[in-house]
Amino acid sequence: QVQLVESGGGLVQAGGSLRLSCAASGRSFSSYVLGWFRQAPGKEREFVASISGFGTVTYYADSVKGRFTISRENARSTLYLQMNSLKPEDTAVYYCAADRGASVYYSQVRNYDYWGQGTQVTVSS
Numbered sequence: 001q002v003q004l005v006e007s008g009g010g011l012v013q014a015g016g017s018l019r020l021s022c023a024a025s026g027r028s029f030s031s032y033v034l035g036w037f038r039q040a041p042g043k044e045r046e047f048v049a050s051i052s053g054f055g056t057v058t059y060y061a062d063s064v065k066g067r068f069t070i071s072r073e074n075a076r077s078t079l080y081l082q083m084n085s086l087k088p089e090d091t092a093v094y095y096c097a098a099d100r101g102a103s104v105y106y107s108q109v110r111n112y113d114y115w116g117q118g119t120q121v122t123v124s125s
Contacts, residue, residue, distance in 0.1 A: 002026035002114050004096050009119030016086050016123070022079040022096030022116055029077040030054060033102040035112060036070060036081045038092035038121075045095070047107035049081065057104045064090075086123045093118040 008020040020036070035050035049060045049070040058070050069082040079096050097112035106112075 002029070002032060002098050004098060004114060004116035006094065006096050006116045006119040009094060009121045011122045011124065012086055014086060014088055014123055014125050017082070017084045018086065018121060020081040020083070020094055020096075020119060020121070022081075024077040024079070024098065026077075030074045031100055032098040032114075033100070033104050033106075034070075034072060034079045035097045035102075035107075036079075037095045037097055037109065037112075038090075039095070039118075040089075040092040043092075045109050047109075048094070050102075050104050050107070051079070052104040059104050059107070061107070083121070086121075088123045088125045091121060091123050093120050 003025045006022050030053045036048040039045040051058050051070045055072050067085045071080045095118045096116045098114040099112045102111045
């Protein structure tokens with residue numbers, strides 16, 4: 001099993017940047033595919049980005065491609081999401097997720113077994 005704790009959310013103006021972190025506890029961190037999802041009020045949770053176990057392959061939702069960068073530091077058991085050129089429509093609770101059996105190209109909530117508690121990102125116009 002793995003436990004996930006997100007941090008780094010906050011309030012930022014449109015066009016600004018934030019970096020989210022997700023600290024993991026548990027064994028064999030590099031064996032997990034990791035992902036970021038987000039959920040805006042009244043909407044379903046949606047895929048943002050994912051990364052393979054050793055960080056060699058990444059996959060992004062079209063809505064964030066070119067603005068967000070997912071990365072991981074296995075030595076620190078930490079996942080990151082660098083978010084640049086933020087827009088009001090990026091406002092949501094952001095969740096990190098992990099799964100051993102998932103493909104990095106899986107983008108459905110059901111593909112991931114482990115979830116953090118979420119961190120709020122609010123982008124003002």
